[in-house]
Amino acid sequence: MLDSKIPAGTLENKWTDYKGHCKLVNPANKRKLEVIVVGTGLAGASAAAALGELGYKVKAFCFQDSPRRAHSIAAQGGINAAKNYQNDGDSVFRLFYDTVKGGDYRARESNVHRLAEVSVNIIDQCVAQGVPFAREYGGLLNNRSFGGTQVKRTFYAAGQTGQQLLIGAYQAMERQVALGNVVQYSRHEMLDVVIIDGKARGIIARDLVTGELERHLTNAMGSNVTAAWKAHKKGAFFGNPCFTQIHPTCIPVSGDHQSKLTLMSESLRNDGRIWVPKQQGDKRKPNEIPEEERDYYLERRYPAFGNLVPRDVASRAAKERCDAGYGVGSTGQAVYLDFKFNLINKYGKAEANKRGIDHPDEATLIALGKEVVKEEYGNLFDMYEKITGENPYEVPMRIYPAVHYTMGGLWVDYELMTTVKGLYALGEANFSDHGANRLGASALMQGLADGYFVIPYTMGNYLADDIATKPIPTDHPAFVATEKEVSDRINTLINIKGKQTVESFHKRLGKIMWEKCGMARNEKGLKEAIAEIQALKKEFWSDLRIPGAVNEMNPELDKAGRVADFIELGELMCRDALDRNESCGGHFREESQTEEGEAKRDDDNYAYVAAWQFKGESEWALHKESLQFEVAKPTQRSYK
Amino acid sequence: MEHYTMNLTLKVWRQKNKDDRGGFETYPVKNISSEMSFLEMIDVLNEELIREGKEPIAFDHDCREGICGMCSMYINGRPHGPWHQNTTCQLHMRAYKDGDTIVIEPWRANAFPVIKDLVVDRTAFDRIIQAGGYISVNTGNAVDANAIPVEKDKADAAFAAAACIGCGACVAACKNSSALLFVSAKVSHLALLPQGDPERKSRAMNMVAQMDKEGFGSCTNTGACEAVCPKGISIENIARLNREYIMGAATAE
Numbered sequence: 022m023l024d025s026k027i028p029a030g031t032l033e034n035k036w037t038d039y040k041g042h043c044k045l046v047n048p049a050n051k052r053k054l055e056v057i058v059v060g061t062g063l064a065g066a067s068a069a070a071a072l073g074e075l076g077y078k079v080k081a082f083c084f085q086d087s088p089r090r091a092h093s094i095a096a097q098g099g100i101n102a103a104k105n106y107q108n109d110g111d112s113v114f115r116l117f118y119d120t121v122k123g124g125d126y127r128a129r130e131s132n133v134h135r136l137a138e139v140s141v142n143i144i145d146q147c148v149a150q151g152v153p154f155a156r157e158y159g160g161l162l163n164n165r166s167f168g169g170t171q172v173k174r175t176f177y178a179a180g181q182t183g184q185q186l187l188i189g190a191y192q193a194m195e196r197q198v199a200l201g202n203v204v205q206y207s208r209h210e211m212l213d214v215v216i217i218d219g220k221a222r223g224i225i226a227r228d229l230v231t232g233e234l235e236r237h238l239t240n241a242m243g244s245n246v247t248a249a250w251k252a253h254k255k256g257a258f259f260g261n262p263c264f265t266q267i268h269p270t271c272i273p274v275s276g277d278h279q280s281k282l283t284l285m286s287e288s289l290r291n292d293g294r295i296w297v298p299k300q301q302g303d304k305r306k307p308n309e310i311p312e313e314e315r316d317y318y319l320e321r322r323y324p325a326f327g328n329l330v331p332r333d334v335a336s337r338a339a340k341e342r343c344d345a346g347y348g349v350g351s352t353g354q355a356v357y358l359d360f361k362f363n364l365i366n367k368y369g370k371a372e373a374n375k376r377g378i379d380h381p382d383e384a385t386l387i388a389l390g391k392e393v394v395k396e397e398y399g400n401l402f403d404m405y406e407k408i409t410g411e412n413p414y415e416v417p418m419r420i421y422p423a424v425h426y427t428m429g430g431l432w433v434d435y436e437l438m439t440t441v442k443g444l445y446a447l448g449e450a451n452f453s454d455h456g457a458n459r460l461g462a463s464a465l466m467q468g469l470a471d472g473y474f475v476i477p478y479t480m481g482n483y484l485a486d487d488i489a490t491k492p493i494p495t496d497h498p499a500f501v502a503t504e505k506e507v508s509d510r511i512n513t514l515i516n517i518k519g520k521q522t523v524e525s526f527h528k529r530l531g532k533i534m535w536e537k538c539g540m541a542r543n544e545k546g547l548k549e550a551i552a553e554i555q556a557l558k559k560e561f562w563s564d565l566r567i568p569g570a571v572n573e574m575n576p577e578l579d580k581a582g583r584v585a586d587f588i589e590l591g592e593l594m595c596r597d598a599l600d601r602n603e604s605c606g607g608h609f610r611e612e613s614q615t616e617e618g619e620a621k622r623d624d625d626n627y628a629y630v631a632a633w634q635f636k637g638e639s640e641w642a643l644h645k646e647s648l649q650f651e652v653a654k655p656t657q658r659s660y661k
Numbered sequence: 662m663e664h665y666t667m668n669l670t671l672k673v674w675r676q677k678n679k680d681d682r683g684g685f686e687t688y689p690v691k692n693i694s695s696e697m698s699f700l701e702m703i704d705v706l707n708e709e710l711i712r713e714g715k716e717p718i719a720f721d722h723d724c725r726e727g728i729c730g731m732c733s734m735y736i737n738g739r740p741h742g743p744w745h746q747n748t749t750c751q752l753h754m755r756a757y758k759d760g761d762t763i764v765i766e767p768w769r770a771n772a773f774p775v776i777k778d779l780v781v782d783r784t785a786f787d788r789i790i791q792a793g794g795y796i797s798v799n800t801g802n803a804v805d806a807n808a809i810p811v812e813k814d815k816a817d818a819a820f821a822a823a824a825c826i827g828c829g830a831c832v833a834a835c836k837n838s839s840a841l842l843f844v845s846a847k848v849s850h851l852a853l854l855p856q857g858d859p860e861r862k863s864r865a866m867n868m869v870a871q872m873d874k875e876g877f878g879s880c881t882n883t884g885a886c887e888a889v890c891p892k893g894i895s896i897e898n899i900a901r902l903n904r905e906y907i908m909g910a911a912t913a914e
Contacts, residue, residue: 067800071800074800085723086784087784089730090723090724092724094729104807142803148856149856150796150856151819153823155820156813156816160813160816162806181728192795195790195791196791196797205787230776276697278701283726404751407744407751408753410753474801522708522712573678573777574678574777576719
């Protein structure tokens with residue numbers, strides 16, 4: 022049933038062969054074809070720009086007030102590319118291999134290899150657009166390291182790489198708006214997909230200012246995360262929902278009121294050393310604890326990769342230390358990320374040498390080091406200080422792992438098409454490239470790879486057969502019926518008129534997920550979580566209170582629709598986690614671990630992508646795409 | 662950090678929609694923790710309002726990490742509140758003490774009409790970018806990223822200008838509602854890079870023309886924009902924009 026459409030041939034030739042043989046749409050026909058892009062993050066904005074440049078008629082939707090606000094903007098540390106500008110042994114093959122291994126052998130080889138191939142084009146394109154990446158004094162591009170690799174292949178713009186890449190894609194898209202190839206719909210939310218004769222033919226969107234529903238017609242569409250669940254309920258299978266990424270460098274919790282936990286770039290682990298006191302429950306201030314009484318546990322356990330082990334490994338190691346009673350801070354749920362050593366020894370000494378300062382004292386070295394660190398991570402240090410009130414140049418940061426996002430997403434084939442014809446999922450909205458654990462600086466790479474360099478080819482291959490389709494009127498019965506479903510759901514939500522707020526449900530769902538489908542999972546907890554989520558869902562649909570009306574700007578109503586979807590996704594994540602009785606990457610089943618407490622994969626039984634088909638309320642069918650590893654042969658991951 | 666709780670009085674601008682006249686409403690809030698962010702304090706108030714059967718305050722927010730540029734409150738007469746180089750979402754309640762009164766308004770500018778309560782329409786900024794805030798290079802055209810070296814100083818200055826988050830605080834702070842800091846940041850970002858050089862003249866001219874068309878005011882060099890900019894965009898960019906504009910105008914055909 023699942024046809025991943027992986028082209029024949031050797032791994033390194035698949036994409037070249039595909040591009041050489043895929044069908045094309047001539048320029049005159051492109052102007053007749055409409056494409057809807059939902060979401061304007063890196064994948065959506067780059068796809069809208071690239072498709073507009075080709076001459077397709079594109080409509081781009083986002084729920085924010087401008088496409089430039091999409092959350093890709095918050096990515097900090099960088100973007101990977103196999104340029105090997107550092108002459109340190111990088112190559113397309115290495116990037117491919119690191120990504121498959123980092124994903125704990127649960128990604129599709131062919132997609133990952135293509136990602137590694139086009140990574141180099143992304144950097145060229147972004148520089149041509151004016152993305153101001155960090156540079157060396159010689160005027161050439163600089164690189165830094167990220168977890169799970171031993172080369173420096175990450176391109177960056179201080180701690181604002183996502184912002185700069187998104188603004189680049191946004192500007193490219195705005196240029197197409199100016200040229201009339203893209204029409205932009207801001208403050209619009211896609212609420213359903215219209216399917217006619219098995220093909221995605223349009224969407225129902227809500228204008229978030231007036232509350233009105235609109236029908237938009239298309240020949241093909243690409244969706245981003247916002248819309249993924251709606252697409253799933255209309256037939257698109259959901260791949261590997263249980264693969265949740267836990268991010269190791271997050272600012273610890275301070276109270277119940279908190280709206281979010283703030284992640285800080287993993288790039289901080291380039292220069293920050295992670296430690297806890299050697300003595301349990303040590304209440305001394307960090308700077309009062311002498312060197313020999315500190316446990317640099319990542320450097321101790323993983324000497325080859327040290328502080329730059331992948332995210333899943335770093336997160337579990339932090340949890341292990343805190344659970345064992347070595348955690349720091351008022352809650353004991355934190356570890357230190359300390360920059361002092363590198364302020365002095367790496368940056369301070371290099372600067373002192375450069376400036377010819379002989380025998381500098383420690384204060385001078387720290388002062389010199391600070392200038393460099395400010396350039397590298399200044400905005401992250403400022404953010405930390407604003408949130409915590411502590412100065413990380415003086416006092417080590419306190420960090421703890423937090424849930425970041427799901428590597429899972431809509432199941433797509435090699436062409437990025439979902440199981441619904443004409444419906445594509447790009448970037449983080451799909452499941453394909455990161456397996457069970459995404460390496461740092463790879464999300465930005467995938468978003469732009471899919472949008473700039475993959476979809477322009479693969480969508481054409483589909484649309485070439487659609488040029489004869491006559492325009493479908495938007496009063497087609499399918500549009501009318503889908504719009505009615507959307508409108509009924511909105512009316513149901515607002516007429517519950519119960520007592521509890523949307524946010525209170527959202528927080529309760531978060532708590533269930535964190536406790537029972539978080540960093541460690543087991544059968545008992547997952548079964549409890551499923552029951553609890555089902556009960557929560559019932560309560561949500563009978564006791565929710567949404568003030569205001571339908572036909573006006575109503576943020577509570579918007580949020581209610583999203584939380585209703587989160588609840589359902591939460592249940593599916595737990596079901597998938599329950600099905601996958603192995604540990605891999607970010608998915609850690611307590612039943613499946615090595616003697617040293619590392620994740621233990623079960624390749625004989627679980628080397629598959631779990632693709633879930635929605636069947637009805639709390640009902641799914643599991644389909645399996647078996648994963649073949651022809652080049653990167655699975656081994657027990659080791660970062661020692 | 663010492664933590665404490667406080668009781669506050671909020672005076673918040675409420676406006677049902679763009680046609681409504683709008684006015685201030687007063688809300689007492691209690692037991693606010695100094696560790697909360699400003700928007701979390703509003704979240705708490707909104708939860709209370711919903712429980713009391715009232716309409717919550719509509720406000721724009723998204724990333725809550727100070728980078729997306731969506732949040733936009735005018736707090737006690739200052740965009741984004743009292744902290745230097747900061748966004749509303751990163752403002753924390755330790756900036757206030759027990760008993761304080763805080764006045765919260767939307768951005769006020771003709772080119773940013775209020776949609777509801779504290780939410781304004783900033784699509785004028787998108788249209789200014791559409792007028793020329795980009796480098797015209799189609800996907801796939803690029804040469805190798807290291808083919809053209811860029812002086813580090815210029816690359817750093819371009820980055821500093823590109824750090825603009827398009828929030829509109831500069832417009833809200835300006836007595837003339839000028840958008841010149843926003844426009845100059847984009848013009849500078851692209852003009853400082855060799856890749857942006859071919860379109861320098863037309864870019865400055867076209868973006869300024871669009872800014873005028875949108876109804877933003879003129880710049881009279883008071884520097885309020887720079888003082889409130891959450892990303893520290895320098896007013897020097899305006900001087901650079903003026904040079905770019907004059908060069909463009911002088912050589913226009």
